[in-house]
Amino acid sequence: MRERWVACLRAAAYLLGALPTVFPGMSNRHRRRAARLLGVPAPVVHRKARRLRTDPAARREALWWLVHLVIGPPLALLTVLCVGNIPAALVAMTLWWAFPSDEPVTLLWGGVPVDGWGVALTVGPTQALALSALALWGLPPLARAHARLCLAMLSPTPAERLAERVEVLTRTRAEAVGAHGAELRRIERDLHDGVQARLVAVAMRLGLARESLTDVPGGAAGLVEEAHAGVEEAMAELRGVIRTIYPPILADRGLTGAMAALAARSGVPVTVHTGDLGQLPAAVETVAYFVVTEALANTTRHGRATQAEVRLTRTGDRLAVEVRDDGAGGADERRGTGIAGLRRRVLALDGTFRLTSPAGGPTVIRVELPCAS
Amino acid sequence: MRVVIAEDNVLLASGLELLLAAKGFQVCAVAGDAPGLLAAVDEHRPDVVIVDVRLPPSFRDEGIRAALEARRRHDGLPVLVLSQYVEREYAGELLSDGRGGIGYLLKDRIGRVGEFVDAVRRVAAGGTAMDPEVISQLLVRRDEDPVSALTPRERQVLALMAEGHDNTAIGERLAITHNAVHKHVGNIFAKLGLSPDDRGHRRVLAVLTYLDRGR
Numbered sequence: 001m002r003e004r005w006v007a008c009l010r011a012a013a014y015l016l017g018a019l020p021t022v023f024p025g026m027s028n029r030h031r032r033r034a035a036r037l038l039g040v041p042a043p044v045v046h047r048k049a050r051r052l053r054t055d056p057a058a059r060r061e062a063l064w065w066l067v068h069l070v071i072g073p074p075l076a077l078l079t080v081l082c083v084g085n086i087p088a089a090l091v092a093m094t095l096w097w098a099f100p101s102d103e104p105v106t107l108l109w110g111g112v113p114v115d116g117w118g119v120a121l122t123v124g125p126t127q128a129l130a131l132s133a134l135a136l137w138g139l140p141p142l143a144r145a146h147a148r149l150c151l152a153m154l155s156p157t158p159a160e161r162l163a164e165r166v167e168v169l170t171r172t173r174a175e176a177v178g179a180h181g182a183e184l185r186r187i188e189r190d191l192h193d194g195v196q197a198r199l200v201a202v203a204m205r206l207g208l209a210r211e212s213l214t215d216v217p218g219g220a221a222g223l224v225e226e227a228h229a230g231v232e233e234a235m236a237e238l239r240g241v242i243r244t245i246y247p248p249i250l251a252d253r254g255l256t257g258a259m260a261a262l263a264a265r266s267g268v269p270v271t272v273h274t275g276d277l278g279q280l281p282a283a284v285e286t287v288a289y290f291v292v293t294e295a296l297a298n299t300t301r302h303g304r305a306t307q308a309e310v311r312l313t314r315t316g317d318r319l320a321v322e323v324r325d326d327g328a329g330g331a332d333e334r335r336g337t338g339i340a341g342l343r344r345r346v347l348a349l350d351g352t353f354r355l356t357s358p359a360g361g362p363t364v365i366r367v368e369l370p371c372a373s
Numbered sequence: 374m375r376v377v378i379a380e381d382n383v384l385l386a387s388g389l390e391l392l393l394a395a396k397g398f399q400v401c402a403v404a405g406d407a408p409g410l411l412a413a414v415d416e417h418r419p420d421v422v423i424v425d426v427r428l429p430p431s432f433r434d435e436g437i438r439a440a441l442e443a444r445r446r447h448d449g450l451p452v453l454v455l456s457q458y459v460e461r462e463y464a465g466e467l468l469s470d471g472r473g474g475i476g477y478l479l480k481d482r483i484g485r486v487g488e489f490v491d492a493v494r495r496v497a498a499g500g501t502a503m504d505p506e507v508i509s510q511l512l513v514r515r516d517e518d519p520v521s522a523l524t525p526r527e528r529q530v531l532a533l534m535a536e537g538h539d540n541t542a543i544g545e546r547l548a549i550t551h552n553a554v555h556k557h558v559g560n561i562f563a564k565l566g567l568s569p570d571d572r573g574h575r576r577v578l579a580v581l582t583y584l585d586r587g588r
Contacts (some may be wrong), residue, residue: 192427195384196457196480203484204388208395210488228484235481239458248458252426252433261462267512300513 008136010037010280011143015079018072018146027061030068032152034147043155056160075146079139088129093124170350174281174372177349181282184246191242199238203231246282247289255285259310262292266308267300268325274312282321284371287345288312288321293325294338295365304328305361317372322364329361342367374497377419378403379410379436380455384482389483396490407439414443414450421474421497426456426463437463444470451496455480460553461510461585464503468581473574476502476537492537494521501537501577508535511584519565520584527564530557535580539573 014037021029028045035042044056092105096114099105104113107123114120156164196219213221241250249258256274262271280288292310299305303329313320333339333355342365346353351369380386386403393400402413406429414422422443428435440452451474454467464477476496482504492502493563510519512532523531523534526547533543544554562569571579 051507100506192457193382197385200457200480201384201388203481204385204392204486205485207486207489208392232481232484239479249460249462257462261460264462264465265460265513268432269511 004136007140011139012079012083012135014143014147015075015139018068019076022072024062024065024071027064027154030064030150034150034154037143037147038151040151043151045101045156057156060153064150067153068150071146075142078142082131082135082139086128086135086344089124089128089131093120093128096120113328123302167373173350174370177283178281181284181286184286185251185282188242188246188248188251190237192248196238196242199231199235203228203235206274207229224314246286250285250289255280255288255312258285258289259292259312262289262296263310266296267309268296268305270296270308270310272310275314277312277314277319279290280314280371284319284349284369287349287351287369288319288367290345291321291342291365291367292323294342295325298331298338299323299325299327299363302331303328317370319371321367321369324362324364327361327363328359329357329363330359331355331357331363337366374421375399375401375417375419376399376421376423376493377410377413377417378423379405379407379428379439380423380425381405381427382425382581385425385480392483392486392489393493396486398493407435407442410439411443411446414447418447419450421451421453421493421512423453423455423493426454437466440467441470444472449474452476453471453478453493453496453502456482459504459506459510461507464489464507464581465518466584468501468578471578473499473501473577477507478502478504479506491542495537499574500539503536503577503581505532505536508532508584511535511581522564523561527557527561530554531561531580534558534561534576535584537574537577 014033017033021033031042031045051058089107092107092114096105096116096119101115104115106113107127110119112119112123114124184212206224209224210221210228213224247258249261255259255277259274263272296308296310301309305325308323308325311320311322311324331339333343340354343353346367346369347368351367354366355364356366357363374397375387376393377473378386378389378400380403381388386405390400390403401417404410404413410422410424413419422440424436424440426434426436428439436454438458440454443568444452449470449472452467453476454463455478456463457480459477459479465474467477474496476492478489478492482492496502509532512528520528520531529547530543533546538546540551540554540558544551547554559569561567565583567579567583573585
């Protein structure tokens with residue numbers, strides 16, 4: 001019984017709250033109140049523009065406001081009449097004699113004047129009990145119905161929720177890509193200034209030590225020589241690793257300069273066309289660089305090509321990378337891991353990858369990468 | 374021999390200074406950035422300049438630009454550029470003025486003290502010192518290339534020529550006689566259709582230009 005009373009009071013409070021919330025623009029409050037009453041999490045709505053024409057959420061809120069305007073105040077009034085008349089009945093049935101006799105207190109909404117204990121003790125308890133019953137069993141379902149209607153009208157549809165989710169994921173992914181790129185640059189710079197420099201310094205000293213050890217008998221010279229060779233291998237390996245993390249030429253010359261450098265070291269003559277690429281996230285530059293590196297390497301290795309063409313174009317927030325050669329074609333993605341690895345790197349950035357290589361050529365690799373910055 | 378160094382990494386700068394001093398060079402100044410280098414060159418008129426590619430403020434390719442600027446200002450001042458990685462593109466830019474006295478080496482090579490000092494002297498004397506990695510980038514060729522018609526030994530000789538070594542040094546490296554080197558060089562020039570009269574830096578440039586053609 002106690003829970004029922006609590007439920008009744010909460011329902012009454014909820015329904016009375018319909019009055020101060022009849023003003024427009026309080027949809028968030030409606031959602032919160034309704035969700036609290038129903039014990040469910042409040043739906044989260046990301047509003048883009050409060051424009052009725054473009055934002056379905058704004059349209060729904062306007063419609064709900066109208067509905068609430070029509071049903072909210074009557075429900076609040078009903079609650080007042082129902083709950084308010086319970087104490088009124090108690091007052092009338094016990095204190096009827098204190099009212100002036102020409103203006104007696106009434107029961108049943110003015111229908112029955114209370115002018116004696118007989119009426120007071122029959123109609124009074126009847127009204128109190130009937131209204132209590134109504135409040136206890138009637139108000140909670142009414143309030144819940146209102147709250148459910150409210151949530152149904154103010155929650156985003158599954159399609160909208162999906163669209164919102166996609167939007168959020170796209171944004172966070174772009175942020176992650178940006179952070180990833182910044183991290184790549186930092187690692188390259190740290191290795192360059194730190195480990196690489198230290199290895200060079202060690203190699204220098206070992207080199208000097210070797211020179212002064214030439215006339216020393218015993219194994220020391222041999223050990224120093226081995227150490228020197230080891231350091232040289234470490235430097236070469238580290239250089240290779242850095243190239244796969246973030247090619248230093250990108251840090252030094254940007255994507256356009258790096259393309260020129262790639263063309264210069266390619267085995268076949270390469271023409272590079274780059275438009276105005278603007279600012280690109282480092283991760284996007286890196287993947288574009290590896291796409292061209294791998295494509296040109298394949299061109300040199302297998303394609304029997306005499307020339308290749310690299311084209312970089314940026315349209316809005318998409319970077320298109322196209323590498324075309326005049327070779328024999330017939331490149332197969334399933335052979336070798338290079339192309340498959342490229343595709344993975346491209347897809348990780350939400351890009352698209354297309355390889356066309358009919359027998360007889362030409363081989364064209366086209367990659368598009370989103371690069372919203 | 375008087376040297377100016379441009380290297381912002383204190384560890385490497387002091388290492389280089391130590392090494393060069395031990396080998397009888399006189400290090401006049403160590404600059405930390407490009408303007409510092411140009412000022413030091415103006416002041417000391419060194420015989421050779423050793424420059425790191427990455428210098429402050431942006432740590433990109435300031436060293437290359439500073440080197441080219443110093444060469445413009447001081448009539449082909451010998452410059453040896455050092456880097457943690459080599460790009461054939463940079464080599465092309467450094468060689469583009471067609472004058473001798475240019476070097477481009479990985480920092481790794483400093484540890485081979487004898488060879489490094491030899492490279493510094495060669496550059497100071499107007500010769501060339503190209504990193505073997507640059508040369509191997511240049512030697513990536515397709516099958517029908519005349520370079521692929523060279524014997525393995527001739528390719529070795531070609532690479533050493535492109536790095537900037539003269540016949541004596543090539544002979545020492547490959548442990549073959551001067552005559553043998555001479556014969557290989559003749560064969561290479563014949564197969565590639567180069568003029569056999571070129572000597573010194575002109576020969577290096579001819580070889581590099583040949584390897585660079587069509588790009």
